[in-house]
Amino acid sequence: MRGCGCTPHPCIPTGVSRFQDWFLMASQRSRPLPGYHGPPTYGSLLLLLVEKVCQPGRKPQRLDENVVLYQEWELDACVDAALLEASMDRVNELPFTYQQLRIFKCKLDQLYPLGYPESLIGHLGYFFLEMTPEDIHKWNVTSLQVVKSLLIISKGREMDEQVAMLVKRYVAGGGHLDPDTVQDLATFLPIYVCSLSPELLGHVQESVIWKIMPQHLVGCSLQQKDALYLKARQAFQHLNGSEYLLKIQPYLDRASTEDLRDLIGRNLTVNVTTLKLLQPAAVKPLTVLEMQRLLGPNLPELKAETGASPIREWIISKPQSDLDKLGLGIQGGIPNGYLDLHIPD
Known part of the structure; x- marks a missing residue:
């Protein structure tokens, strides 16, 4: 039987020197190893390390308190992934350690390498806390009720990235969140906002x-x-x-001309880096005086960015005589004596 192999068993070494140390420690134990009679020998320990086979009578038919007492290697060797899938309620009820839960997750990952089916996802309960964003990225979630139940479980548990991925997968599959669910998301970091529709x-x-x-x-x-x-x-x-x-x-990259004029009216200034992020349609109507006030002490930066949008569009829409008043030597405006005839698109 292939072991889960997620992480090495903390009591079973991975190197020769560590195995020798482990053998010396194990040889002092008075209780025989499962499946062996008498004190452990070097050969029996090595066989156990290599095979990790489930001993007779140790394969559980259901999850109960006895399974909680299994050593980790026994869980790996004896507990079937199909039993775990059918017993998720018991997995959440019984006091399994974090290490034991990791073994269970590894087994389910091996059973479903392309992602858990929604029939399993809907029954994960608190086992969802063991999932990573990479795990959730493989899922196909179509049930809003499943999403809501996992949000409740995740609250206050530093699951922001997992929740964001859950929402993303649900929306990507054609799912529609309702306003109540959006309200539930308020307790998480807003990594998920780009997964929500403009209406939501x-x-x-x-x-x-x-x-x-x-x-x-x-x-x-x-x-x-x-x-x-x-x-x-x-x-x-x-x-x-x-x-x-x-x-x-x-x-501000979605600000309108009126929004920019509101900033000017509040005596707020931006740098040219921010200016370059604005919409050309919002910047173009600004007068030379308004641009001067919008940039404030950052106005000299404009000279070096005359070829960048939306600065380029703004320059060619302004009379050269007005641009000359800036004292920056900016060229490219409407020559004196010419009219700017704006033709609608």
């Missing part, structure tokens, strides 16, 4: 918006960013100038 993002609590970091927005669509930007403006509207800018900055 409207139900996200403001407390979640406060926890969002720039890296959490990577992978969001423009529609998702639009929804999050509206939520962020609402959540941060009562902050003072510098605090507001700090919190709203990750969302």
Whole structure:
């Protein structure tokens, strides 16, 4: 029988020198090894190490308190993965150690190398806490009830990445979260936000918006960013100038012209790096004076980025005479005496 092989048994060594040490320790035990009579010999210990076979009468037909007393190598050798799958309720009820649970997980991983079926996922219970994001990535979850039950189990247990992957797999399979479930997600780090539809993002609590970091927005669509930007403006509207800018900055790539003018009206300035993230359609209508006020002390940085969007689009839409007033030597504006005839797309 092939052992689980997830991690070496803590009582069975993996090297020759360690095996010799283990033999000296084991040879002093008064109780015979399972399946052997008399004190352990070097040969019997080596055979046990190599074979790890289940001894007669030790293969359980059901999970009960006796199995809890099995040594880890016995669990590996004697407990069948199909029995575990059929007995997940007992796995959660009985006081198995973390090491024993890892052996059980390894057996189930071997039974389902391509990912657990939903029939098993729905019965994992607290065994879900043993899962990694990589495990969950293999799953096909279609039941909202399963998602909800696993969210309840995960609360307060540092399962943010696992929960994010669970939501991602559910949505990727065509599942639709409801507003109540979105509310339940509020207790986890918002790694999951890019998995929610723009409509559901409207139900996200403001407390979640406060926890969002720039890296959490990577992978969001423009529609998702639009929804999050509206939520962020609402959540941060009562902050003072510098605090507001700090919190709203990750969302500014979805700001409108009026939003930028609002920043100008609040005497808030951005650097050219942030300017380059803005939508050309939002930046282009700004006057030269408004651009000067938006950049503030960062205005000299504009000269080195005249070829970057949206700065390029802004420059070619402005009279050269207005650009000259900046004193930066920026060229490319509308020559004096010409009109900018804007033709709608």
